[in-house]
Amino acid sequence: MPSHSLHRPIKRRTRPAQREDYNPTHLPWKKRLDHFSWSWFECTMSTGALATLLGQQPYNFSGLKTIGKIFYILDIVLFLIFTACISYRFIHNRGSLKLSLHHPYESFFFGAYFVSIALIIYCMELYGVPSSGPWLVKTLEILYWLYAAIVILVGVFQYHVIFDRRELPVADAMPSWILPIYPFLILGVLGSTLLKSQPPDAGYKIFIGSVAFQGLGWTIAFLMLTLYFTRLVNSNLPEIPKRPGMYVAVGPAAYTANACVALGMEAPRHLPPDFLAITSFPVGDAIKAFGVIVGIFFWLISFWFSAIATVSIIISAKDSHFTLNHWGFIFPNAGMTIALLWIAKALDSPGIKGVCSAMTIILVILWFWVAVLNVKGVLQKKVLWPGMDEDMEDIEGHGHKPGDEEQQQDGGSEV
Numbered sequence: 001m002p003s004h005s006l007h008r009p010i011k012r013r014t015r016p017a018q019r020e021d022y023n024p025t026h027l028p029w030k031k032r033l034d035h036f037s038w039s040w041f042e043c044t045m046s047t048g049a050l051a052t053l054l055g056q057q058p059y060n061f062s063g064l065k066t067i068g069k070i071f072y073i074l075d076i077v078l079f080l081i082f083t084a085c086i087s088y089r090f091i092h093n094r095g096s097l098k099l100s101l102h103h104p105y106e107s108f109f110f111g112a113y114f115v116s117i118a119l120i121i122y123c124m125e126l127y128g129v130p131s132s133g134p135w136l137v138k139t140l141e142i143l144y145w146l147y148a149a150i151v152i153l154v155g156v157f158q159y160h161v162i163f164d165r166r167e168l169p170v171a172d173a174m175p176s177w178i179l180p181i182y183p184f185l186i187l188g189v190l191g192s193t194l195l196k197s198q199p200p201d202a203g204y205k206i207f208i209g210s211v212a213f214q215g216l217g218w219t220i221a222f223l224m225l226t227l228y229f230t231r232l233v234n235s236n237l238p239e240i241p242k243r244p245g246m247y248v249a250v251g252p253a254a255y256t257a258n259a260c261v262a263l264g265m266e267a268p269r270h271l272p273p274d275f276l277a278i279t280s281f282p283v284g285d286a287i288k289a290f291g292v293i294v295g296i297f298f299w300l301i302s303f304w305f306s307a308i309a310t311v312s313i314i315i316s317a318k319d320s321h322f323t324l325n326h327w328g329f330i331f332p333n334a335g336m337t338i339a340l341l342w343i344a345k346a347l348d349s350p351g352i353k354g355v356c357s358a359m360t361i362i363l364v365i366l367w368f369w370v371a372v373l374n375v376k377g378v379l380q381k382k383v384l385w386p387g388m389d390e391d392m393e394d395i396e397g398h399g400h401k402p403g404d405e406e407q408q409q410d411g412g413s414e415v
Contacts, residue, residue: 031385034093036085038100038109039324041116043374046330047075048119050367051333053360055126056341058353060333065127072163079116096287104166110158111179114151115331118186121147122193129197137197137315144187144194144206148213151183155220173224173231174238175248185252188259189338193268203270207263214259221252234336240316245325246309250302251333257298258339261346264291292346299343302336321374322382329366337363 054068056144072400085409101107158180162168168177191210193202228249238246268284275283309328313320337359344352377383 015300021134027385029103030088030092033088034086034096035071035384035386035388036082036089037105037106037324038077038086038112040082040086041079041109041112042324042327042331044079044116045112046327046334046367046370048116048123049128049334050330051075051118051123052126053338053363056338057357057360058341058344059357063338069127072120073133074117075123076120077121086374090294101161102165103174104168106173107158107162111154111182113136114147114183115179115186118147120191122186122190125193125197137139137199140194141198141202141206144191145209147183147190148187148209148263149158151187155181155184155216170227171231171235173227174242175225175228175251176245178221178224178248181217181224182251183212185221185255185259186218186278186317187217188337189255189262191349192259192262195263195270198270200270201246203266204272205265211257212261214256214263217254220250224316225249225252226238237312240320241323242325243309243313243316243320244323246312247328247332249305249308250309252302253298253305253337254302254332254336254339256292257295257343258301258335259295260291260298261322261339261342262291263296264288264295264344265342267291292343294340295346299339302332306336322376322377323385324371325371329370330363333359334363342344 041261051068051071054064054071055314057064090100101110121140124136124143125140131138162180188210191206191213194206198206238241251345267287269289270286273279273282273284337356340352340359341356343349351363374383382388
């Protein structure tokens with residue numbers, strides 16, 4: 001087979017979203033669902049992340065847990081609805097599943113589906129275990145290892161497809177390139193949460209697995225972040241509507257900080273006294289101290305990426321419009337806030353706990369703001385519409401039948 005067949009050139013279409021003469025025609029909902037992309041699961045990532053954040057607040061009030069449970073239930077409902085919608089797309093458009101995993105932009109968001117699952121499991125520990133029996137603790141242990149096995153396959157094969165089938169210029173690098181490995185950034189955090197209820201034998205295995213999984217997630221994410229950083233230095237900032245996606249770069253350091261501190265805090269309880277045949281000092285306490293220090297080190301990195309994204313968004317806010325990237329306001333910054341909560345707990349700092357409470361309030365407000373924009377975007381045909389979503393370049397032609405949207409936009413010349 002000729003080599004050029006393996007690396008198909010990327011055909012891009014200009015996005016018609018802000019054209020003054022863009023006058024979309026009516027499409028039935030079944031046609032609109034042809035454009036339901038993996039990036040919709042950024043919404044469930046954000047909703048799940050907010051549910052986990054509300055379930056770990058240092059300062060509680062009556063009803064806070066209930067609010068967290070409402071977000072958790074909403075997250076499950078949205079996840080099921082979105083899964084049904086994207087399944088309809090793949091069933092209705094033969095071959096579109098494969099094409100979505102090869103798409104040079106949409107394919108990266110495949111990881112968002114699995115991060116959403118991890119956050120649902122996370123909330124099972126937070127909200128389910130305290131009111132359930134030992135059966136749920138055992139179920140969560142099984143789910144943890146089953147999930148780990150699945151995302152290992154996703155992380156390997158999804159990046160293989162990207163490496164083998166596409167040649168992506170560094171000038172286009174985005175933090176979303178991290179998303180296929182994002183489930184591993186959540187696995188360490190998920191493991192540290194499950195350790196609160198796991199028995200010693202199962203907890204020890206989850207502890208070791210969490211360290212390994214978090215290490216893989218951070219290492220691959222760091223390599224991808226170097227490409228993104230190179231793009232920022234050598235090229236322009238991302239397109240204005242995509243700039244909320246810059247917050248995705250916050251996640252790797254934030255969730256790694258969270259995992260380091262949380263695993264460190266659990267180390268004295270789950271590591272045996274003779275761990276690594278060391279008996280001269282308590283290894284669990286040493287790892288606890290080391291984990292907190294490393295977590296503080298990583299947290300400021302996440303804050304720096306968040307600050308860069310915030311400045312970039314503010315200076316271009318008047319020229320922006322809603323895209324699904326706006327959900328990036330929530331889930332990475334929720335991870336950064338949870339990491340700071342663990343640091344505050346380790347340092348027993350009331351001041352830092354107060355900052356975390358303020359950050360949580362801001363994130364809740366942002367969630368409602370983005371949710372309103374999302375609903376308006378659907379109603380105003382700014383999302384879930386031909387040429388408007390993450391399949392917008394329509395490289396392979398999936399979701400379109402000849403003549404379907406010909407009259408809707410004959411602009412969009414290939415470049």
